[in-house]
Every structure is written in C-alpha cells, then in structure tokens.
Amino acid sequence: MASPTATAEAAPTTNSIKDFDSDFAKCYNQLQGTFARGHTKPIQWRKWQLKQLWWMIEDNQDKIFNALTDDLGRHEMESRASDLLGLKTDILEHIEHVEEWAATRPVPDAGFLFGRLGKARIRMEPLGVVLIIGAWNFPFLLTLQPVIAAVAAGCCIVIKPSELATNSERVMANLVASYMDETAIRLVTGGPEETTKILKYKFDHIFFTGSAKVARFITAAAAKNLTPTTLELGGQCPAIVTKTANIDLSAKRIASVKFQNAGQICLSVNHAFADPSIYDQFLERLEYWTRRFAATGQMCYIINQRNRDRLVNLLDDSKGRVIQCGDNKSSKANERTHLGPVIVADVSPSDAIMSEELFGPICPVIKATMDQAAAITNTLPRPLAIYIFSSERSEIDYLQDSTISGGVTINDATLHAGVPNAPFGGVGDSADRRGAAYLA
Numbered sequence: 001m002a003s004p005t006a007t008a009e010a011a012p013t014t015n016s017i018k019d020f021d022s023d024f025a026k027c028y029n030q031l032q033g034t035f036a037r038g039h040t041k042p043i044q045w046r047k048w049q050l051k052q053l054w055w056m057i058e059d060n061q062d063k064i065f066n067a068l069t070d071d072l073g074r075h076e077m078e079s080r081a082s083d084l085l086g087l088k089t090d091i092l093e094h095i096e097h098v099e100e101w102a103a104t105r106p107v108p109d110a111g112f113l114f115g116r117l118g119k120a121r122i123r124m125e126p127l128g129v130v131l132i133i134g135a136w137n138f139p140f141l142l143t144l145q146p147v148i149a150a151v152a153a154g155c156c157i158v159i160k161p162s163e164l165a166t167n168s169e170r171v172m173a174n175l176v177a178s179y180m181d182e183t184a185i186r187l188v189t190g191g192p193e194e195t196t197k198i199l200k201y202k203f204d205h206i207f208f209t210g211s212a213k214v215a216r217f218i219t220a221a222a223a224k225n226l227t228p229t230t231l232e233l234g235g236q237c238p239a240i241v242t243k244t245a246n247i248d249l250s251a252k253r254i255a256s257v258k259f260q261n262a263g264q265i266c267l268s269v270n271h272a273f274a275d276p277s278i279y280d281q282f283l284e285r286l287e288y289w290t291r292r293f294a295a296t297g298q299m300c301y302i303i304n305q306r307n308r309d310r311l312v313n314l315l316d317d318s319k320g321r322v323i324q325c326g327d328n329k330s331s332k333a334n335e336r337t338h339l340g341p342v343i344v345a346d347v348s349p350s351d352a353i354m355s356e357e358l359f360g361p362i363c364p365v366i367k368a369t370m371d372q373a374a375a376i377t378n379t380l381p382r383p384l385a386i387y388i389f390s391s392e393r394s395e396i397d398y399l400q401d402s403t404i405s406g407g408v409t410i411n412d413a414t415l416h417a418g419v420p421n422a423p424f425g426g427v428g429d430s431a432d433r434r435g436a437a438y439l440a
Contacts, residue, residue, distance in 0.1 A: 020190070020194055020197060021197060024188065024194075024197065024198065024201075027158070027186050027188070028129070028158070028201050030183065030186075031129045031156040031157075031158065031183075031184065031186065032129055032156075034156050034183045034184045035126075035128050035129055035155070035156045035184075039183065039184060040126065040154045040155065040156055040184050041126065041154045043098060043099050043102060045154075045181075045184075046098050046102075046151055046152055046153075046154055047095055047098060048181075049151045049180060049181055049184075049185070050091050050094055050095045050098070050148065050151055050152065051095065052179045052180055052181075053091055053144070053147070053148065053151065053179070053180065054088060054091045054092070054095075055179065056175050056176070056178075056179040056180070057084055057087055057088055057091075057140075057144075058088070060171075060175055061080075061084060063171050063175075064079070064083070064084065064140055064168075064171060065079050065080070066167075067139075067165075067167040067168040067170070067171040068083065068139070068140070068167075068168060070167040071136070071139065071165040071166065071167045071168050071301075071303070072137075072165070072261065072262075072264075072300045072301050072303065073262075073299070073300045073301035073338070074261065074300050075298050078260075078261075078298070082138060082141065082261070083138055083140045083141045084140070084141075086141060086145070086418075087140065087141060087144055087145060087148070090145060090148050091148055094148055094149070094151075094152040098152045101124065101152065102124050102152075102153075102154070103124070104121050104122065104123045104124065105121065105122045105124075106119065106120070106121050106122075107119075107120035107121060107122060125154075126153045126154035126155045127153070127155055127204040127205045128155060128156070128203075128204030128205075129155065129156045129157070129158070129203055129204055130150050130155045130156070130157055130158070130203055130204055130205040130206070130207065131157075131158045131160065131198065131199075131203045131205070131206045131207070132146045132147055132150065132157060132158070132159050132160065132206075132207045133160045133162075133195070133206070133207070133208045133209070133210070133218070134159070134160065134161045134162055134209060135162055135209040135210050135266075136162035136164040136165040136168075136303055137261060137264040137265060137266075137303070137359075138261075138265075139161055139162060139165040139168035139169065139172070140168060140172065142209045142232075143159060143161045143162075143172065143209075144172075146207045146209075146230075147159060147185075150207075151185070155204075155205075156184045156185070157184070157185045157186070158186055158187075158188060158198065158203070159172075159176060159185070159186070159187040159188070160187075160188055160189075160190075160195060160198060161173075161187065161189065162210075163189065163190060163191045164303050164304060165303070169189055170189075172187065173187050173189055196221075199218065199221035199222070200221070201225075202225040202227065203222075203225070203227050204227070204228075205227065205228055205229070205230070206218065206222050206227055206228075206229045206230070207229070207230045207232075208229065208230070208231050208232070209231075209232040209233075209266075210232075210233065211233065211234065211357075212233050212234070212235075212381070212429050215231045215233055218231075219231070232266070232425065232426070233266065233384065233426055233429065234266035234267075234357050234359070234384055234426075235266075235270070235357055235380075235381055235382065235383035235384045235426065235429060236270040236271065236354070236356075236357050236358075236380050236381065236383055237267060237268065237269055237270050237383045237384055237385045237386065237387065237405075237413075238269070238270060238271055238272070238273060238373065238377050238383065238386055238387070239254050239269045239271070239272040239273070239387040239389060239413065240272075240273045240370065240373045240374075240377075240386065240387070240388050240389065240390075240399055241254075241272060241273060241274045241275065241278070241282055241389040241390075242275055242370050242388075242389065242390040242392070242395045242399075243275040243277045243278055243370075244390050244391045244392045244395060245275075245278070245389040245390050245391060245411075246389070246391065246411070247278055247281050247282050247285055248285050249411070250282065250285075250389040250411070251282055251285035251286040251288070251289050252285070252289045253389075253411075253412050253413060254269050254272055254286065254363070254387070254389075254413065255286055255289040255290045255293055255341075255363075256289070256293065257269055257412075257413040257414055258290075258341075258361070258363045259290065259293055259294070259299065259341045259361050259363075260300075261300050262299055262300040262301065262302055262339065262360060262361045263358060263359060263360045263361040263362065263363075264300070264302070264303065264359055264360065265414075266384055267384055267385050267413070267414045267417055268359075268413075268414075269363065269387060269413055270357060270358055270364075270383070271347070271354065271358075271363065271364040271365070271366060272286070272363060272364070272365050272366070273365075273366050273367075273368040273372075273373035273376070274365060274366070274367060274368070275367075275368070275369055275370065276367050276368075276369065279365075279367045282365075283343070283345055283365055286343060286363070286365065287323055287325060287343055290325040290326075290341050290343060290363070291325045291326070293341070294325050294326035294327075294340060294341050299326060299338065299340065299341065299361065301337055301338055302337045302338065302339050302360060303337075304337065305337050307337075307359070307360070308337040308339055308360075310360075311339055311358070311360040311361075311362060312339070314352060314353050314355075314356075314358070314362070315342065315344070315353070315362065317352035317353070318344055318347070318351055318352055318353040318364075319347075319348065319351055319352075320344040320345055320346050320347040320348075320351055320353065320364060321344065321345040321346050322342060322343075322344055323342065323343040323344070323345060324340060324342055325340060325341045325342060325343060326340025326341045326342075326361075327340045339360060339361055339362075340361065341361045341362075341363075342361060342362045342363070343362075343363050343364075343365060344362060344363070344364045344365065345365050346365075346367070347364040347365060347366050348366070349366065349376045349379070351364070354380075370395055370398065370399060373399075374398075374399055374402040374403050377403050378402075378403060378404075381428060381429035382404050382405060382406075382426070382427050382428030382429060383405045383406070383426075384405065384406045384407070384425075384426040385405055385406055385407045385408065385409065385413075385414070385416065385417075386399070386403055386405040386407075386408050387408070387409050387410075387412070387413040388400070388408060388409075388410050388411070389410075389411055390410070390411070396410055404427060404428070405426075405427065406424075406425050406426035406427050407424065407425075
C-alpha cells in the first residue's frame with residue numbers, strides 16, 4: 001500500500017462549534033444523506049477507508065504514543081502492543097476478507113418447498129448510520145476497533161471518543177478529520193451533556209464501551225428510538241487459585257495482569273480467591289511479584305483525581321489488611337495522579353472493597369475453597385471473565401460448570417480475548433452481545 005495524501009477538511013467537533021445542537025443536526029443529516037445515496041456500500045469505498053485508517057495509525061504513531069503517555073502514563077512499548085498492533089492487524093484482516101463477508105450467501109437447505117420452487121439467499125446489508133462511543137482506558141483501541149467493523153460493513157459513522165483521555169481525544173479528532181471520508185465518518189467531541197444530546201437522535205446501531213452505570217443510561221436513551229445496541233462492559237472478574245495450582249506462576253501471572261494499565265482494564269483481575277491450604281504462600285508470592293513489577297517504575301496513571309479518590313476511599317473503608325507495594329505519591333510535575341499497587345489481604349465477601357468493580361491497582365485476596373469461590377462469584381453480577389488456576393482437570397471443569405461468565409482463561413488471564421475467530425463479550429451486566437460484528 002502507498003501512503004495516501006490527506007486532503008479532507010477538518011470535521012466539526014464540539015471544540016470548534018458554538019452551537020452544538022444545530023451543527024450536530026447538520027452533521028447527522030449529512031450522514032443520513034450519504035448513506036441514502038449508497039455512497040458507503042461499494043466494496044471499493046470500504047477498502048479505501050480501511051487503508052486510510054491503517055495509514056492514519058502508521059503515519060502518526062509518535063503522536064498517538066505521546067497522547068497515551070500524557071493521558072495514562074503508558075510506556076511506548078506497552079502502547080505499541082496493546083493499542084496499535086491489534087488495530088493494524090484487525091484492519092488488514094478486514095481488508096482481506098471484506099469482499100467475502102459482504103457477499104450474498106445461498107441458503108444450503110431451503111426445505112422441500114423452496115428446493116422445488118426457488119432458491120433462498122442471505123443478502124448482507126449495512127445497517128445505516130451508527131454511533132460508536134469509545135472508552136478512555138484504551139482510547140484508540142476501544143474507539144477505533146468498532147470503527148473498523150463499521151467501515152467494513154459499509155456504514156456511516158459518528159465517533160464519540162471519551163473526553164476523559166483529553167490528549168487522545170484531541171489527536172484522534174485531528175487524524176480522523178485529515179484521513180477519513182468526512183461525508184461518511186465524523187468525530188464529535190464533548191462530555192456528558194453533548195453525549196446526551198447525540199443520543200436523542202435515531203441511529204441504526206449504537207456501540208458502547210464503558211461502565212455498566214453509563215450503559216444503563218445509553219440503553220434507556222436508545223430504547224426511545226428502538227435502536228439496537230452492542231455493549232462491551234466489564235465486571236468483577238475473579239481469579240480462582242485452587243489447592244493444586246502452581247502457586248508461584250499463578251501469583252506472577254495474576255500480578256502481571258492486575259497491575260497492567262494500573263488495573264484499568266475491563267478484563268483485569270478484580271480480586272483473587274485462594275484456597276486456605278495455600279493462602280499464605282500465595283499471598284507471599286503475590287506480594288513478591290507485585291513489588292518486582294512496581295520496581296520497574298512503569299506504572300500507569302489513574303485517569304483522573306476523582307477515580308483516584310474513589311479508590312483511596314474504598315481502601316480506607318476496607319476491613320482487610322492493606323499491603324502497600326509501591327509509591328502512592330502523585331508521579332509527575334503536571335499533577336497527573338498515581339496510585340501504587342496495593343494488595344488487600346484477609347478480605348471478606350461483604351467488605352466495602354468488594355462492592356464494585358475496582359478498575360484500579362488494588363487486588364483484594366479472599367481465603368476460600370473452590371466451592372466457596374464459585375458460590376461467592378455467583379452472588380455478584382456476572383463477570384466478563386473468570387480466571388481459573390489449577391492443575392486438576394476435575395477442578396477446572398467444576399468451576400466452569402458452576403459459574404457463568406463471558407469467557408474463561410485457565411492458568412493465565414485475559415488470553416481468551418486474543419484468540420482469532422473466537423467470540424468475545426460478556427453476559428448479564430458485563431455485556432449484551434459479542435464483538436463488533438453486529439453492524440451489517
């Protein structure tokens with residue numbers, strides 16, 4: 001592919017328009033007209049825009065890395081692996097397969113009547129104008145990944161990145177305006193007030209990544225227009241360490257995942273259960289590995305002071321034994337917030353720290369048998385994932401049969417989300433659908 005020349009004019013954002021209501025109405029009407037003309041349906045347009053998206057990322061990696069560092073304190077190598085590599089790979093896969101996915105498909109067995117009198121076919125059609133609301137913890141990955149699917153499906157798109165990752169929002173707005181077809185793809189910035197106004201419009205689909213609390217507001221607004229939604233949420237994902245687990249390896253892998261991005265990952269381990277027979281040894285190894293990882297000095301920021309205060313208040317209210325494993329001071333001259341990794345030992349299921357998804361660098365550890373861990377997990381909202389650490393197949397099978405979650409990884413965490421062609425999503429409070437494929 002040859003690098004394109006960026007020629008599109010800047011799309012309006014809430015930072016550049018005085019009257020949001022009238023200007024967004026014009027934007028919305030333009031997208032409706034674009035879709036009605038069939039502008040986005042040709043495969044050539046879809047491939048063109050996917051290539052533009054690829055070059056948008058390729059040409060501007062330094063800008064993206066700097067924005068992620070400013071917003072989250074994330075190291076370039078982590079951003080490259082967690083944000084950009086997956087996006088670029090996903091784009092190339094869609095370019096390769098978009099023609100196949102968009103093709104009309106025959107129904108292999110249409111039954112006796114249709115087999116004699118005619119043929120049945122499934123025709124793939126784009127839904128229309130879709131709204132994609134991104135998240136702040138991986139602002140490029142979680143905003144642009146559903147955009148890839150929507151472009152490949154032939155939709156017109158309104159992109160609303162999170163306003164909390166301010167630098168990423170600004171960079172993304174400039175790049176989308178410069179690289180993408182502004183008659184079909186528009187990025188709008190703003191906070192809750194602007195999002196509320198956007199949600200009054202009738203979209204053909206809404207894709208939201210974020211918290212269950214905000215998802216309830218979005219689905220209520222979508223219901224007024226009978227707009228279907230795809231929700232990628234989170235939940236209190238547990239790690240369950242049984243008596244037969246490799247204790248040191250389990251502790252190392254839990255600590256590695258738990259404190260990545262300062263725990264601000266929807267799939268992160270929220271808390272850990274450890275069997276009473278190995279509890280003390282597991283706790284010692286978890287503390288050891290947490291301190292080892294913290295010593296690298298590469299811990300990310302908490303996104304803002306409000307979220308840091310929330311986490312500190314949960315720690316203050318906890319009856320567990322707090323083990324500080326890193327420095328909790330504000331880490332940068334620009335007063336970005338930092339919270340060092342914390343383990344909370346001897347936590348009860350009713351402890352204040354178990355009252356919500358933590359989404360931060362705090363790991364409560366609960367002493368519980370395998371049966372007790374399953375029972376406690378089933379009293380909480382269904383998680384996006386469960387992580388089982390065991391060397392016995394019978395224990396693994398029991399825990400999978402006794403719990404409900406969006407996914408399971410055995411003897412590690414989060415890996416199931418990276419399996420190509422496997423569905424990803426949650427159940428219950430953790431999501432309502434799987435992946436970004438519901439746009440065509």
